[in-house]
Amino acid sequence: xxxxxxxxxxxxxxxxxxxxxxxxxxxxxxxxxxILIDPVALSNHDWNHLESLGGVNWIVLTNxxxxxxxxxxxxxTYAKIAGPIGEKDNFPIFCDRWLADGxxxxxxxxxxxxxxxxxPGELALLLEETTLITGDLLRSPIAGxxxxxxxxxxxxxxxxxxxxxxxxxxxxxxxxxxGDGWSVFRDGRKRLKELAEVLSIDG
Amino acid sequence: xxxxxxxxxxxxxxxxxxxxxxxxxxxxxxxxxxILIDPVALSNHDWNHLESLGGVNWIVLTNxxxxxxxxxxxxxTYAKIAGPIGEKDNFPIFCDRWLADGxxxxxxxxxxxxxxxxxPGELALLLEETTLITGDLLRSPIAGxxxxxxxxxxxxxxxxxxxxxxxxxxxxxxxxxxGDGWSVFRDGRKRLKELAEVLSIDG
Numbered sequence: 001x002x003x004x005x006x007x008x009x010x011x012x013x014x015x016x017x018x019x020x021x022x023x024x025x026x027x028x029x030x031x032x033x034x035i036l037i038d039p040v041a042l043s044n045h046d047w048n049h050l051e052s053l054g055g056v057n058w059i060v061l062t063n064x065x066x067x068x069x070x071x072x073x074x075x076x077t078y079a080k081i082a083g084p085i086g087e088k089d090n091f092p093i094f095c096d097r098w099l100a101d102g103x104x105x106x107x108x109x110x111x112x113x114x115x116x117x118x119x120p121g122e123l124a125l126l127l128e129e130t131t132l133i134t135g136d137l138l139r140s141p142i143a144g145x146x147x148x149x150x151x152x153x154x155x156x157x158x159x160x161x162x163x164x165x166x167x168x169x170x171x172x173x174x175x176x177x178x179g180d181g182w183s184v185f186r187d188g189r190k191r192l193k194e195l196a197e198v199l200s201i202d203g
Numbered sequence: 204x205x206x207x208x209x210x211x212x213x214x215x216x217x218x219x220x221x222x223x224x225x226x227x228x229x230x231x232x233x234x235x236x237x238i239l240i241d242p243v244a245l246s247n248h249d250w251n252h253l254e255s256l257g258g259v260n261w262i263v264l265t266n267x268x269x270x271x272x273x274x275x276x277x278x279x280t281y282a283k284i285a286g287p288i289g290e291k292d293n294f295p296i297f298c299d300r301w302l303a304d305g306x307x308x309x310x311x312x313x314x315x316x317x318x319x320x321x322x323p324g325e326l327a328l329l330l331e332e333t334t335l336i337t338g339d340l341l342r343s344p345i346a347g348x349x350x351x352x353x354x355x356x357x358x359x360x361x362x363x364x365x366x367x368x369x370x371x372x373x374x375x376x377x378x379x380x381x382g383d384g385w386s387v388f389r390d391g392r393k394r395l396k397e398l399a400e401v402l403s404i405d406g
Contacts, residue, residue, distance in 0.1 A: 182388065
């Protein structure tokens with residue numbers, strides 16, 4: 001897995017041939033048990049790396065379109081899966097826990113629900129105030145610039161834009177780890193505000 | 204290949220198991236012929252992608268430790284190879300052209316020599332004033348922060364630091380595409396100045 005901006009965070013990627021972007025999984029190495037977020041398939045090397053760092057306790061899925069390799073990883077470990085409560089009635093795989101806005105996965109990893117996205121109650125996660133981890137709504141196919149899903153894919157564009165505006169209110173966001181595309185490692189809040197401004201004009 | 208920050212630039216990566224970082228190749232799609240810089244191996248998908256964008260005319264190698272897949276790509280195409288003039292006498296593969304400080308590979312792609320690095324006259328390339336493409340000296344194993352090679356690997360640390368200081372004088376650098384690690388897509392000059400400050404203190 002690749003080093004990120006802090007020593008307890010790692011990412012690994014699968015290049016998506018249809019879109020020519022990377023799909024990214026995130027691992028938070030944590031004293032109470034490691035957490036994977038929207039994990040893509042792990043290579044043998046990355047499996048060994050993860051095992052050397054303590055394996056995995058929880059897999060958090062931000063939405064049902066980001067199942068990726070979660071089921072395979074859970075079936076080969078004792079990892080439990082947490083998913084968005086907004087999809088509780090129709091989630092395609094078994095979840096041990098449902099996450100709602102304001103929950104904490106573990107202390108330091110806060111849950112926010114994004115409204116109006118492709119799926120109900122898509123999750124974004126705020127790690128110790130400074131690192132935002134996003135699922136599908138917030139993404140970055142063009143390096144250095146955040147964007148959101150195309151309007152046609154959104155259940156409710158106005159609510160989705162309001163969710164982005166809510167993210168701009170988080171005072172300390174420096175890094176934004178996106179599930180799809182190029183993560184941001186500096187001035188995350190500034191990048192969010194740039195996006196929110198464009199969305200206000202277009203939306 | 205992955206989209207970057209401008210529509211005529213692409214990157215593709217090979218994950219390096221020994222260092223847990225990505226090694227990156229860059230492609231500039233150009234009306235006078237496409238240019239690859241320090242190309243790592245291309246997947247079939249990326250070969251097809253590159254072909255669809257016009258193939259490759261030139262491969263630029265910043266130093267002899269970044270040969271990567273250059274020879275294989277050149278042998279399967281009509282691409283010519285350009286290397287650093289500082290290594291002319293001992294470069295391990297044939298070069299059609301030697302590049303020196305102040306040269307232009309093609310108009311808009313300026314050559315700078317980094318002194319004191321692992322190899323003599325390592326190249327950095329400045330693309331239309333705003334995108335800096337670096338070989339080995341300037342790198343980013345930790346996301347969001349630029350660094351240089353460890354002092355033990357440098358031929359002359361003081362000259363290497365002076366070369367970094369020279370890069371901070373480039374007035375319009377916004378993006379920095381590193382051969383090893385995490386590229387920077389915004390505020391590149393600011394990141395260079397942060398690095399130069401640390402180097403001044405340490406060095």
